Amino acid sequence: MKVKDYTTYSELFLTGNAQIEEAVSLLKDHFLEFIPIVDGRRHVQNVISKNNLCDFILDQELSFGSIDELIKNKFVMVKENDEIEKIFSIIDQHIVVVDKEQCFKGFLRKDKIIKTYFQRQQYLDNEFHAILDSTYNGIIAINQNEKVIVYNHSAEKILGMESEKAIGKSIYEVLVDSRLPEVLKTGDGELGKKQIFNGRPLIINRTPIIKDHEIVGAVAIFQDITDLRRVTQELENEKNASEILRTIIDNAYEGIIVVDEKGYIIMINDPYAKFLARDKKNIIGKHATEIIDTTRLHIVVKTGKEEIGEVQKVKGKNIVVMRTPIYKEGKVVGAIGKIMFKDVQEVNVLASKINQIENELKYYKAALKEVSGAKYSFENIIGRSDKLQDTKYLAEKVTHTNSNVLIRGESGTGKELFAHAIHAASNRAMGSFIKVNCAAIPSDLLESELFGYEEGAFTGAKRGGKIGKFELANGGSIFLDEIGDMPHNMQAKLLRVLQEKEVERVGGSKSISLDVRIITATNRNLEEMVEKGEFREDLYYRLNVMTIHIPSLRERMDDLEPLIQHLLIKISEEVGNYATKISTEAIKYLKSYDWPGNVRELENVLERAINLVDYGKEIQVSHLPMHIRKTEVSIKTQGDRELKNILEDVEKEAILDCLKRVNENRTKAAKILNISRSSLYEKLWKYGIE
């Protein structure tokens, strides 16, 4: 604050030759304490005060005359721009305000100064208390009489006593162990002392208050260190964690390097530094490109894309690396580079190890499946056509029941696959899945195969007897494949077992109760057989509780491509010749064929092709069998021939090719072509095939 801020600017002054009367009336009219007397340049020469004037008049008994005759007075001149603090020490004198040129400008009125000074004092006092109350630290101060004079908000909070109750009280009433009286007495401060107050750990500084070289009080500044301790503990934990992390990184087998968002190296672990044959200290802070010329870490921080399994030449070696961007709040802030293999050769070793493990796993999985019975689940049934999806849906429904299921469909459509899947998805999955091919077992052995026999049941019977398939399937499912081929006498025995839910071994007398789900399958027309009396009607109804009809492949050609892809992988693994690609031309031929042997025939065609194609190469049309290759060609080049002749040619070609594939085994050929042996013989004769 400047003097000018307190100045009462005035034009009231006198010159040396002014009359006393003038001075009296000015002082009186304007309630002034004094009036300056200036010269011609308005320089203050003197002042004349009320007291002066009174004294003079009393002494001289004069009321008129020149003011020059008056006794010269003491006065002080201050400049407008002087600090106001300056006048506090001379406030008892007459003060005249002048400008730079020493010209009179006005007075400083004492009443105004005192009022302002008082207001200012109050303002400062408030400020001081506001500051004290805003500090996080608790503050208590006492005066020389050990009375509390300062007690801020934080002190209230920490010590749990309101300031009204503390201010003015003896410190002993407020805080017994404050030790402020001791500090007051000795004048020695106590810094960084720990003390528990009100159950809270505090850290306290106690110092004497010194004014004019005299101890006038003592102050304690304290802080609750519960939070501080927590923060310290957290910092300590973080420090430990980062030390642990650093140790892990340094002891990691792999080389690890980290760059910031500009590609400058901020961390590198010991193995990487060792690999680069450089000192860590000379690496940190350098740009990645300066240390590893083939690096791409500075690029990864720009693209934000991870690069895994890349081969990079470092120090003349082809290493395999991965580079991962580090994201923070959606922004790339750096990247980590990691050596996955210090030598590409290591990858080959590892790959062959994985291969070996995979094979072992496959073997054990197969063995496990063998024990539990079912080899396939619904996941193994490939196909996206609506027809197959509907069939799968129905089959999945029957898994929830114990009803007998009859699966029907042409040969090779996947009936057995469905039987496995139904068992595997049912609550009998933990029980056995026993398959019996009714057509493959000679009719005289079928009974003992199905029901078992006791020792000595017949000549040639094994010692100790033999457990039957039904007994084996107890608690699980039995799959009677080719049920249409079951001999008539066996049909009656099977019916009895189904009705009574118990079985008796051949030559035995004990009944064994059964809890078996029966799944049957056939590609034969059972209804026609029932009509002809070849299949028992009562058995037919018992087996045919739930029927699942599997559509032929030609009815769902949408499944062809996914099946091809699936089978190529499956067969490649089985035969050990890897060929999973097939040309679009070849697929075209496969699509135009009508697959009488269904998926099994497709499997055979693909297996043949995989055997012919070179490892890893694509299957071409030339790898397909003749009858498929001819399909389209012959259709295209038929000219004006009758349909009957065209079909006969195609049929002949198909039979020839099939015979060739099965080494002339006519039974197998008839099965694949899904015609009876007699019908095959007829056609051979018709086309003159030897």
Ligand SMILES: Nc1ncnc2c1ncn2[C@@H]1O[C@H](COP(=O)(O)OP(=O)(O)OP(=O)(O)O)[C@@H](O)[C@H]1O
């Ligand atoms: N949808 C499919 N997905 C994958 N493989 C299939 C599918 N359908 C059939 N197969 C495969 O085709 C071959 C023949 O299937 P499966 O033996 O189940 O047919 P099937 O109808 O029981 O034949 P058959 O009447 O001659 O006994 C098997 O190798 C099977 O794995």
